[in-house]
Every structure is written in C-alpha cells, then in structure tokens.
Amino acid sequence: MMAILGKLLGFGGAVAGPIVEYFNKKQELASLERQQEVEFRKAVHLARLENIKQGKINEAEWNLTSIRNSSWKDEWLTIILSIPLVGVFIPPLVDPMMQGFAALEATPEWYRIAVGIMVASAFGYQKMIDYMNRRKYE
Numbered sequence: 001m002m003a004i005l006g007k008l009l010g011f012g013g014a015v016a017g018p019i020v021e022y023f024n025k026k027q028e029l030a031s032l033e034r035q036q037e038v039e040f041r042k043a044v045h046l047a048r049l050e051n052i053k054q055g056k057i058n059e060a061e062w063n064l065t066s067i068r069n070s071s072w073k074d075e076w077l078t079i080i081l082s083i084p085l086v087g088v089f090i091p092p093l094v095d096p097m098m099q100g101f102a103a104l105e106a107t108p109e110w111y112r113i114a115v116g117i118m119v120a121s122a123f124g125y126q127k128m129i130d131y132m133n134r135r136k137y138e
Contacts, residue, residue, distance in 0.1 A: 074122045081119075 084101075087093040104112070 073118075077119060077122050 084097050087097045
C-alpha cells in the first residue's frame with residue numbers, strides 16, 4: 001500500500017521503503033497486542049469457570065460428607081427443632097418458649113452462627129445456603 005503511495009507521490013524506494021517498513025511493524029505490533037488481549041480474556045474466562053467448577057465440587061463433597069456422617073444428631077436436631085413447633089399450640093408453653101427465644105437472640109453472634117453451621121451440616125449445607133440466599137433478596 002505504502003509502495004503504491006510512494007510511487008504516486010514520486011517518492012523513490014529510499015524514502016518509501018522505511019516508511020512502509022515502519023507502518024508494517026506498527027501493524028504487526030497492533031495485531032500482536034490484539035492477539036494477546038484475546039488470549040488473556042480466554043485465560044481469565046477459563047480461570048473463572050474453573051473456580052465455579054471447584055466451588056460446585058467442594059459443595060458436593062460437603063453434602064456427601066454430611067450424608068455419610070449422618071447419625072443420631074439428625075434425629076436429635078429434628079426433635080429439638082420440633083419442640084417449639086408443637087409448643088406454640090400448647091398455651092402454657094407459649095410464654096416460656098418466647099422468653100427462651102428472646103434469650104437465644106441475646107446470645108453472642110458466634111454462638112448463633114455455630115448453631116446454624118451445626119444444623120446446616122446435619123440437614124445439608126446447600127439447603128441452608130439456598131434459604132439464606134432467598135432471605136437476602138426478599
């Protein structure tokens with residue numbers, strides 16, 4: 001392209017040659033930069049996909065471990081969590097239960113988190129996460 005321009009404008013090979021070479025190099029560098037940008041974006045995308053995949057694997061392993069380690073604690077927690085469910089229908093138990101929940105609400109946050117983790121490990125981590133995510137967006 002530059003050679004044709006050089007001939008049209010009357011430039012000789014001595015002037016047109018370096019100009020053509022300069023623009024060719026510049027074009028090569030721009031092409032290389034575009035290629036590197038595409039490769040970088042692909043690498044970032046693959047890394048994100050791997051992180052997502054690894055998260056799903058970790059989640060599945062947690063749930064599988066929870067199922068394998070299922071024992072009396074599941075039944076124990078079911079009974080404990082069912083007491084208030086039944087108690088709200090027994091008038092003499094309503095006030096003491098409400099006082100108990102108020103007392104639990106006053107416990108340190110780390111304790112409530114530990115109880116949540118215990119329940120999540122017994123009944124399934126994913127269900128607890130799904131519940132918390134739904135609550136966050138309501």
